[in-house]
Amino acid sequence: MAKSTTTKVGNAIVRTIIYIILYVILSAIVKYIIESLLPSFNIHAVSYESYVQILLALAFGYLIVSGISLIFYYSLLPKYGHPTAAAVRNIMRIIGIGALAASIAGAVAGGAAGVALGGFIGIVIGFASQQVLGQAVAGLFLLVARPFKVNDNVNIVSEDGIVEDVSTLFTTILKADGTRVLIPNNMIIGNKIYLKQTEQQQKPQ
Template identity: 55%
Template sequence: MSSENIPLNIRKTIQRLVLWILLYIVITALILTTIPSLIPQVKPVIDAYATYISIGLSLFFGYMIIKAFSDLVYWMLRVKHPHSTAAAVRSLFTILGIGALAAGIAGGTAGGAAGVALGGFIGMVIGFATQQVLGQAIAGLFVLLVRPIRIGDKVNVAGEAGIVEDISTLFTVIRKDDNSLALIPNNMLIGSKIYILERAK
């Protein structure tokens, strides 16, 4: 991607972020306030389901706002960092944003201490369910930030020798001498010896 496209993508992402925030405010006000005042027959139905409507709108628009914000972080980082690093940080912001959204909605609907307990329980469930994936993602983030190996290096890691073809959030891809690809989980990469046979030029 050429550097001229990055400022354009930053502007587009900011516009998308602002648009999703405005849409959330306008549609929520329209459904929960304006329509019941204009059509009194609908008011009892909307009042009865107001909590569920609010949760649905918050989940949908919250996810879209988080996605737009994560994309903004990605393009801001692309000014100085390669795609792989920016993509790893974008994934991290998306995961944290979704967790914060779920905890916020739980706290808002259950209220007070019950909301905190429910948010904590949801966090524990998500944490246990995604423990390995999150461990790999965090290890991938460390690999991308610390850069013990780079794309194009000839290495021997986790018993696999070859040239580093890609470093993503979850896996490091190594092209072996027989032209096959080895996908090494990043937590194995962090926990094993790394032999750099030849640095990329």
């Protein structure tokens, strides 16, 4: 199992490096074709170069971000299990895609305006993803600290029931009447958590 996970980490690293190399090579080829090769045939497409480069950056940027998030996932999987590793992977993707969008926006504008625009886009993305990212970070804390686990009988934010699942964004509680309650993880952090005994635990020894 450990060997298989190590192999997957190695494969993810190799893929990420290949994506980076391919992006650099293709970007250079596009630049050469548009700025040097096409003008020799009296074809002028320099004004379109930025659009092609943006498409390349978006495509390979997403692949690189996904590759890095997989490295984190497979590195954490043996020690912390799938839920925690998946939470870290999702957080890395959110941060990576936000940074990618901000950097591309800044590069398009260029100069001081690009820095300002990139910063503004970053702030907008930050506010837009604040709720989701906050829930994901809270979910990661719950998965690492483990104040409760699946099948525990709990009272969380006034909801009684059995913990059915703890995911990146929500903790699922199964109530006695069969109702499933999805509680945002950021609501749980900072609130009291009551761990109740099950009927089996309450029986005298």
